[in-house]
Amino acid sequence: MTKIILRKRKDQPVRRFHPWVFSGAIYKIDGDVADGDVVEVYAANGDFLALGHYHDGSIAVRIFSFEKKVLHQDFWNYKLDRALEYRFRLGLTQNPSTNCYRLVHAEGDGLPGLIIDIYDKNAVIQCHSIGMHRQRLEIARALQHIYNDQLESIYDKSENVLPKQYAANIHNDFLLRDTESCIVHENNHRFQVNWVEGQKTGFFLDQRFNRQFITPYVKDKTVLNAFCYSGGFSIYALQAGAKEVHSVDISEKAIALTDQNVELNGNFKGKHKSYAADVLQFLKDNTKQYEVMIVDPPAFAKNLKKRHNAVQGYKRLNKLALEQISSGGILFTFSCSQVVDDRLFYNTIVAAAIEAKRNVRVLQKLSQAPDHPVSLYHPEGSYLKGLVVYVE
16 A cells, blocks of 8 residues: 655644645655555654545545554445444434434544435435545445445435546446435425435535524514525424515526425415525615525635635625614524634624624524534534624
8 A cells, every 4th residue: 555654743633633634744655646545644753644545636635544444345334334323323313303414524424525415215425535436336335234225325426526537537326226306304394305406415404403593583573595595494484483484596496496395394375485586686686674584605615715705705795684684683694615714704794794884793603513523633624604693
């Protein structure tokens, strides 16, 4: 196995269990190596440190084991079994009210580059590294093992998140049968999920707790769900007794899915209206004051180079929301841009409130659901941040 030898005094992050080796920390590579290869990482003094997948880039090695292991099928069975045990402890497995959850959350589960979401008896794999994609068949076998061959389908949806040169030669494909969609339950709410056609793996599972969190605030209130996608927050608001809910998304497919999900959950005729529109333009044209607003945009920045523009975008968006929310209203605002950390997001909302000239109190800080865990040694895994604010 190829050995990655680190420079002197560059081994401390790995000794502290951080799962990334940056290219600048490497002294030499002992052996031939290609993107996706499994490599051993050693300190300058010869100490073995870790096993990981190599990639010729800024993050050169993504570590999946700090112990020497033989990568037989048993290794992948063990890693996924540990992930499933954690979800069992969270009360997510065999849960009659919720049958969709994230099984593997990359570094948070010790498997950088790998995402696995479960929708009832269907698994969706998304590999963000070439190394994990090359292990997809072992991962699929491990899924069948830990679920006792009860899965109805396993879908690999990695094409759009892998490096372009590699992705040009692969396609999203089923690794087990070919179920494309199903109706899932989340806290007794019903959602149609299509992992082949939908965004990400089909549904935004990371907002589960935050969707539940809005319910005490929406009874008999007018609610705006901006960037609604499939209507998650809208369904929770309607079920919790909101007087009126408006859902806005630029995607007509998303709006059609939102309307379908509203129908799945009851008769809300006259209480829900959806708009296929650009959210910023909708807010600029809007004359209605909402009592509760949910602003949950897609990532405005996926790398550091775009962070400044992203911050300006979040400020413009939240300024419009704060200007239009009614006195005594509550704003739920989110960012899923990993490069915009908690403090920067908080300061951006402060800047938006100053420009909107509103008196604002912070009620709560929000984050991703616990089935999207953050390793203590990898704080970069905390990507979703939210603020709940009261606006006078």
